Amino acid sequence: MRRCLNIAWKDLRAEFRTKQMLNSMLLFSFLIVAIFGFAFGPYPERIERLAPGVLWVAFTFAGMLGLSRSFASEKEQGCLDGLKLCPVDRSAIYIGKAISNLILMFIMEGVTIPVFIVLFDYSIPNLGEIGFVVLLGTAGFVFVGTLLSALTVNTRTREILLPVILFPVLVPVIVSAVSATTKVLSGVLNILDELRILGTYDAIFFIVALLIFEYTIEE
Amino acid sequence: MEVKKILPWSTLAIMIIAICLIFHPASTVYGPGGEVLGDYYRIFYFHVPLAWVAYFAFFVVFISSIKYLQEGGQKWDIFALSSAEIGVIFCGLVLVTGMIWAKSAWGVYWIWDPRLTTSLVLWLLYAAYLMLRSAVHEPERRARLSSVFGVVAFVGVPLSYLSIHLWSTIHPEVFKSGGIEGEFIISTLLVNLVAFTLLYTSLLLMRIDVERMNEKAQWFKKGA
Known part of the structure; x- marks a missing residue:
């Protein structure tokens, strides 16, 4: 576990020096919220019906930017070979990468939600429950995304390929997360069904990724 | 060699019997209240076997991918590729026959119902699988990466x-x-169901043959 945290710490330190990825993720999610603002008009009537969709589109699209860079930056500098030479299990690299991606996603989401609240003049009820849904949904997004990001980094058209292969796999997460968010925002707190799907999905993909991650970075 | 000669012909024979049975008056579909439903309901005899074959084809991709990752061997990769291609076609036909049926039964071609949505996602998953394959050129790497995705994509089938x-x-x-x-x-x-499963098997064997010949041709090209 220490080793995973070391890899995550290395990633985050490199990221906070340049803030290249984080800044573009933040700006992009801000742009998405703004574009929805233009598309729906200045004061949409049923904002609580739009909010879940807008938020999750912003999270997944901005998250995609981060994921596509997650392994590409390693590849360009030849760092991936260095990582592979480390005397650690390959799955430790995966967990480390997933942790650093999760933290970047949480920072981005922590900024996007207030921006949304301010721009749409909308006070989010049941913030604790929303946080929990976002946590589980983001975990599923990152567990699959990190694996597929490592997979596409070896292909020539990786920037195009990642969204194409990632979104179909993510559909269960997005559907359940959006539906749970819709329920919570309209005051219904009975979201056990959605949480069960999200939890199962997270567990399955975390285990599958641990088992097959090593094949994605083999040479 | 013998099986490969007999299989296409027996498939053809059973397909003809199956089609005759579908249009036999006794196979009219009845509604829940016992009323006779229109002839367009007979498309269900295509729809269900197609869906079964699509699931089965994707299951073969899943198993071949695991086998490839475990023990390597190009034959598993050829298996996965051939089965995925057939599965995408059959899954597409499931969507099309379903839409034709839905237009008559529900009055619309498409509704955002969970079963329909997840079937569409299934089609997208394996179309993405084929996209991934076409994006990598080195055969060994292509086999390895697509096997990883073949395992991940299988989540769509139980879903x-x-x-x-x-x-x-x-x-x-x-x-x-x-x-x-x-x-x-x-x-x-x-x-x-038997007829479509046989059709899948014959197509799979033919596709594998094509792939083997393709490899041989590549090998000769390199030699020349």
């Missing part, structure tokens, strides 16, 4: 199959008490 239990849906459930009744109808459906 699509179980979608009618997970969420509320208006898609009819065939295999349950009160789903389909009548010996003739069930046997027509079973003959169709």
Whole structure:
């Protein structure tokens, strides 16, 4: 576990020096919220019906930017070979990468939600429950995304390929997360069904990724 | 060698029998109240076997991918590729026959029902699988990366199959008490299931042959 945290710490330190990825993720999610603002008009009537969709589109699209860079930056500098030479299990690299991606996603989401609240003049009820849904949904997004990001980094058209292969796999997460968010925002707190799907999905993909991650970075 | 000669012909024979059975008057589909439903309901005899073959084809991709990752060997990769291609075609046909049926039964081609949505996602998953394959050129790396995705993408199959239990849906459930009744109808459906499974097997064997010849041709090209 220490080793995973070391890899995550290395990633985050490199990221906070340049803030290249984080800044573009933040700006992009801000742009998405703004574009929805233009598309729906200045004061949409049923904002609580739009909010879940807008938020999750912003999270997944901005998250995609981060994921596509997650392994590409390693590849360009030849760092991936260095990582592979480390005397650690390959799955430790995966967990480390997933942790650093999760933290970047949480920072981005922590900024996007207030921006949304301010721009749409909308006070989010049941913030604790929303946080929990976002946590589980983001975990599923990152567990699959990190694996597929490592997979596409070896292909020539990786920037195009990642969204194409990632979104179909993510559909269960997005559907359940959006539906749970819709329920919570309209005051219904009975979201056990959605949480069960999200939890199962997270567990399955975390285990599958641990088992097959090593094949994605083999040479 | 013998099997490869017999299989296409027996497939053809059973397909003809199956089609005759579908248009036999006794295989008219009855509604829940016992009323006779229109002839367009007979498309269900295609729809169900197609869906079964699509699931099965993706299951073969899943197993071949695991086998490839475990022990290597190009034959597993060829298996996965051939099965995925056939699966995408059959899954696409499931969507098309479903839409034709839905237009008559529900009045619209498409509704965002969980069963329909998950089937569309299934098609997208394996179309993405083929996209991934076309994006990598080195054969060994292509086999390895697509095997990883073949394992990941399989999540769509149980999801699509179980979608009618997970969420509320208006898609009819065939295999349950009160789903389909009548010996003739069930046997027509079973003959169709056998016919389409045989069709899948023959197509798979042919596709594998094509791929092997393709490799041989590549090998000769390199030698020249």
